[in-house]
Amino acid sequence: MARASILTAFRRGATVERAGRIAGLSRDVAELAAEHYQRLGLIEVREPGAPGCGSCPGTNPKAEITPACAGCFFAPKR
Incomplete structure (x- = not known):
């Protein structure tokens, strides 16, 4: 089964926790991905x-x- 990209999930407005679940990643890895993509200017993370x-x-x-x-x-x- 193919998993969705965490970046795609973030761009669709998913929270860090939900994006991690969608992509099949732990919350810790999802948080790291969010921080990384935010530094690159690809997403804007807000609660x-x-x-x-x-x-x-x-x-x-x-x-x-x-x-x-x-x-x-x-x-x-x-």
């Missing part, structure tokens, strides 16, 4: 609803919903 979501569509209806919003419970489902 759902964390400060730093500058233009949150949950508070600004005109804000764009980005892939990073996928795992956030504040983001409206459009």
Whole structure:
């Protein structure tokens, strides 16, 4: 059985824990991958609803919903 890429999971908005499960990796390895991809500028790691979501569509209806919003419970489902 082919496993999904952890990078693909991150880009679709999966949390570190969920991305690890999708890719069949431990949480520790998933955290290392997230840190690595973030340093490379390929992803932006944020916990759902964390400060730093500058233009949150949950508070600004005109804000764009980005892939990073996928795992956030504040983001409206459009």
